[in-house]
Amino acid sequence: MPQVHWKTNFCYVVRTLTMTSPYFMQSRPVITRSGDQNAASLRSKLTTRRRNQGPGSSVEVKVEPEEARISEQRPSSAPLSTETDALPLSSHSRRRKQLKVEYDEDEGVPPVKTEHWEPPDWKKQLGYIREMRSSRDAPVDNMGAEKCYDSDATAHVRRFQVLVSLMLSSQTKDQVTAAAMKRLRAHGCTAESILNTDDEALGKLIYPVGFWRTKVKYLKLTSAILQKEFGGDIPDSVQGLVRLTGVGPKMAHLAMDIAWDQVSGIGVDTHVHRISNRLGWLKKPTTSPEQTRKALEEWLPRELWSEINWLLVGFGQQVCLPVRPLCSVCLNQHSCPSAHKSSPTKRPKAASPCSPDPTSASTVKTEPGQESDVKHERLKKEPLPTPVSPNAPKRKIKTKVKY
Template structure:
């Protein structure tokens, strides 16, 4: 028979003896009792939505962009026919085409598209390749690109860039923004446009003076910017990436035809009712009369004519007899009376 001292200790007695939690009590059949693992499940609250990081954007930018697209639908601005996308030789090898795109962008700084296109035509006829640029002397190269803005400085940049491309990139242009901005005379705007046109890769927004000016006028920036690079960073913070390539082409042509730097044509702009700057751009101040900048009153109304058209008229006037002096009515009557008497 089992004695009283040999009987199994119950849980209640163990609690009294050890006065420790059940999970740490020693069982009579050996070892500590293992704590039971509980699985806790929480009810899913379907009403909770993930937190979205809101970014600033202009309230009317979509409507304004559609209006600009409508105004640019004719594609007849200088950038459409003479921009960097049209200045390279389509039949040249790929690396030569990319180099010509870069050259046209370098020449376009502070220069109208018409002047850039004319310079590129002369360069292509001469041979717009890395090798030809390096073998052409500075004076001849200057005559080819004249009268682009700062043409003397650009001659140096073209020579230095061509030498760098031949030495480090085998005659081709870099395929990254970081590599492009290392080239002499190439800034962020040119680099992003070169990536888009030459490499067909959108790396950023190409912001020139037109894009910078119009973005500030339309209120597309959280706060006014002072230079194109600040405008680029501000636009890229909220403008959808799929519009980065199109926005340069749209705004440049729009700035060349409607939203002019001086005296913009707000009366014909489709955004005149939503643009915060509409009809507020003051016209250019006319210089005071007598100041060095004031125009000559006689020269402001004269029209220029070709010498070939001007010379025959002058000869005709010299051959004609001088007009008779005006005669008063009294003198005319006296002459008639004298003729009748004779």
Template sequence: MIQVRCSSSTRGYVVQCFAMTSPYFMQRSVITRSGGQNAGCVPADSLRSKLTNRSVDPVSSVAVKVEEEEARIFEQRPSSAPFSTGSCHPKTETDTLPLSSHSRRRKQLKVEYDKDESVTPVKIEHWESPDWKKQLECIREMRSSRDAPVDNMGAKTCYDTEAPAHVRRFQVLVSLMLSSQTKDQVTAAAMQKLRAHGCTVENILTTDDEALGKLIYPVGFWRTKVKYLKLTSAMLQKEFGGDIPDSVEGLVRLPGVGPKMAHLAMDIAWDQVSGIGVDTHVHRISNRLGWLKKPTKNPEETRKALEEWLPRELWSEINWLLVGFGQQVCLPVNPLCSVCLNQHSCPSAHKISPTKRPKAGSPRSPNPTSSFTTKTEPEQESPVKHERTKREPLPAPVSPTAQRRRLKSKVKH
């Protein structure tokens, strides 16, 4: 860009010539400061020679200085800002400074919301049974003697204390597998015979099914448990080097091992509390005491409901406390509520235990038109079974052959 300053006695000019290199912009435009019409296209070299050869009037030297000062201020303006003739607005300091990259960025606005004091935050309340602490202390007092079957013949007492660590853990797992739907006395006797035979992974695999069945008989479902013991032993030898898994996920993968056995095995064998071991006693007593937000249908639902509110430091203790309490006081049928210390706080105290519903078609089945809504628990039996049998003896079944003989005798007579 070329600037040329001109001065005269009557009018001053500032001429700007913009040279465009593109063929489209070959003309040169001239802008006059005084706001007159655009001058014609005059070559810059000829104009410069005329101005330099022309003598400068001493009288107009002041005007030339003013024009030079205005031209200097004009040069300091950004090239992108257009120069408007005749504008009279004052210049600010920001007008003369170049725009930086930071100033071109869009400023971030901070959004603030007014706090509504009328709206209260939602609080999630931690549910728990109202009298559970008092009831737990009463159960501890009733279990202080530790003379229940689970204390003397449970899984904690069925392993060989002098055996290697991995053998002890395997024996704990075997005792838990045998204890399913079996009394502790029967489980302890079966474990005693197995230990005398050699309760290791290798011995279980080398023992045939018939001999193994005789060793664990009469535990519940002993034929199925023989298969589970064989499959579990083979899996332990192949994947875990003869030891049991050290996680709940690994334990429940074993045949015949459920969540209750897995959590108890983690507690007894690995000394790690991973969850609450809930069996039929814990399931029954938790529902009777009202320790659940809503009644549950199976032990697994009870376990999840208890773990939501019961402190973790009680998870290991609660199993043997409630199991022994269910074996001695809070029985499945006819619980001893009169000697229970929780009889005044238990919502199920002094209530008749529900009887087992008879099978359809049996002589004791109710009338189909009548409503029969009582439910039973897994280990319950009817308390009036023997009384009804004595008072109302059932007729002996008559074979078809005997019926034909009676009909023939009646026809003859």
């Protein structure tokens, strides 16, 4: 029984405190955290107005309590009362003072600048090369890809012939390429005509270009793609051109320049690759034409990309030869770091060859992805087979017998 009496007294005390607590009494106004007493008075006014107004003003009554609720949530702009000032504020309710952050400027420290590398004296060297090429009498000037297409043909046929001439010119002298293109144009140099020509007849038309057997296969595969996807025309982008069989980056950039009149990059062949390394036009020596192209495009102004191939190819055909370059007649002999290292004592005669056969095994350079076909082609270096009559007498082989 004493335990029950104790529980009863405890519940009575709790109920008394609950009923007498100011937080549970409806008559006393509640002081908000921000010290706004206007909310309590506004609530009492709204209650009185509800009683006095009739049922027709229900819309206004609904709107005003919403405004009252919003006003309770917003901090009041009125000054705090004395009762509110007396209450201690927690650390979270204090308004922190905003600090203005200023950064000291580093005086005397220059901004970091990225240096644009370019070879020394390259403008002077380029001017001398232009002067040496002013006569325009190199093989590339008269028999290059710009001179091998039929100017009277339609636009898409001309572009196709430019691509064919570039494909044939790989590892082949310009004189041989021009003669092969002349025979192809007489036969009909279009994608459709090449597809309708058998391999043996096509090989006789382009012979003796370097690796003519491999190029017969490339021409057939490329013509089939162009006829099916482009209607006999060639793609108008480097990405589309390099997808074609037997077309590398050098051919693609030259085709974009000659056929489409768009400069997409520098066409780097064996001459541009060799001369750029000899002149020191690269940050470090390169081992492939594609590396040379990327290194040249990093510093050479874009307005010179189209001209540089024509200048250096003709310069490499006449003066800066692959073997025994003619440094004694070169205007850059005093600024070229490779001058007079392998130059002959006197100019060779016009009738004597100045450079080895570009189709020989020692000087062959291929486009990326063609190494296996070129290696297979080297094993078949004999000329076109001549047909043998079945009635021809057979030659007897004599053997010597030693006793």
